Amino acid sequence: MAIHKLRGLEYLVAVVDQGGFNAAARHLGVSAPSVHRLVQALEAELGTPLIDRSAQPLKPAAHALAYIERARSLLDELRELDASLRDQSHAPRGKIVVAAHSVVLQFVLADALPRFHARYPEVHVELTDAGSSRDLARLGADAMLQFGWPPEQDAILRTLAETRWLVVATPAYWARHGTPAHPSALAGYPCALFKTPFGEVIRRWSFERGGERVEVGVDGWLVSDSRPALDAPLYSGQLAARINDLTLHPGLANGTLQPVLLDWHGLNAPPLSLLLRRSLARQPRVRAWVDFLVETTDRLTAHRLPAGLPPVPASVRPDWWRKRVQPSPRRGAAVDPR
Template identity: 35%
Template sequence: MDHLQAMRLFARIVELGSFTAAASDLDLPRATATHAIRALEARLGTQLLQRTTRRVRPTRDGEAYYAHCRRLLADVEEMEGSLRDANRHPRGRLRVDLPTALARVVVIPALPRFLARHPEIELELSTSDRFVDLVREGVDCVLRTGELPDSGLVGRRVALLPQVTVASAAYVRRHGRPASLAELARGHLAVNWKSPTHQRCEPLEFVVGRRRREVTLPGPVTVSGVEAYFACCEAGLGIAQFPRYRLAGCLAKGRLLELLPDAPPPPLPLSVLYPAQRHLPLRLRVFVDWLAELMGQV
């Protein structure tokens, strides 16, 4: 294994905390990875990694070496990427994580057009609504709703999704249809949403004129998963708020009814997040541009 490959292997071991995971990520035998790191430590004359029963961690020298490795590898990737981009079409595997509902309703139905435009790109998709550690999990980008987290990731906002307040037809028959926020606050129930990020219940939000108003309602159930949130609302357990794209069919069929249309929820920011890097691989750049184009139509 040459010096650059050994540095790349060492960096992935630090990021993943495991020889086995790093070897698998780079498609190497576990024994080859172990031998390469031993040879690297022998060449440098210092121990780079501390091995415990649960995790591999860098030593102090290993932390300093990792920082240098990342800078050097970024320089190499930038140089090679610039040359590749100038001489070929986007190609290669792209690992993407998408919100479950957005993937099913919007992104996946449009993917045939993207892949027809870029036939040499191979997509590896996962769907979730959880926090994803892009570096540790080897994910190239994620699409997420809400305000951007304070992290080392690069974020590009691609849309502001209109939202709607709804309840099931059965709920409205039992509890009535509120005509104002004051009436809503008296005697109505919500399916309460607990953010999986900061673990607290979120109030319902409304825009009246230019002012944002919050209303906290009691409710029989609290959820932290998008599909459960939707199912509970559809089952008549309370009022909920969703991006409008998610509910088009249910609203058209009358299964869900829009409430307080003159005081809609604020639009929901939608952003693509990816690791900071000076040279964005061409396959990732064209996918991010395509997502921005697609989400601008939602």
């Protein structure tokens, strides 16, 4: 197969993943005319359009879906072949592109990255903020970390850690409003409200204890889809919040935040999830990254606060996720059960 055709296939897949010729060119680091030219040459050779140019963002022509997915698999296999030759008989080296949401960057990766570099000095990590995206291919990343449930896509999915919802506020807040003895009491407390990636504000918190399940409506003056935006009103004693425990260690350890309702289990806490590109999963640098993440999250979960609580059960996708997330047209994610 000629080199120009392989390049044309690479550009074609990038156009589909990025949703346009200009975006594909920026992602690939080449000029937009060169992307246009090679994709058009490929279409001319095949005698049929491969891109639906009437759609915004651009998408594959209906009859070309299978062709483009086969091209994607072929390119992934070639990259894996190249990488295996470079990595063979060597310590982990090369670059890994990691997308992560801001809360993961702040509370999971920030302190861990220096240890990773000290252990694997020849692996270069390129970090990018995933923003609201949950699509590995569109981000152009080799791996993605998020708190939550990634939509199905052509990737390996691994749950690194389960989390626990904790209802927290400052001691002064609880002294002012009273410590709730039952979840239903939260209906009268000013609380911070989270907005999902789909724009839905979570105004009902669900709890379970023994055979009793309680769902309580909460309200407050602040709604945000950004965890850091909640910290100032939370730590200043203006609001209570429901936050996953792996991001609360400093505030709990120094007593700035006080959890309540610890005999109740908050439902639908988001797991810490890892997505990996299939074609890179066996590469030494990627295996080193995954092993390090497992070690890092094991450290976090081993020092959960408050201490002495029951083990965290496996999470269940909430109703809002099941209603909003549709399966990808690509193959479903392979689940790594480890």
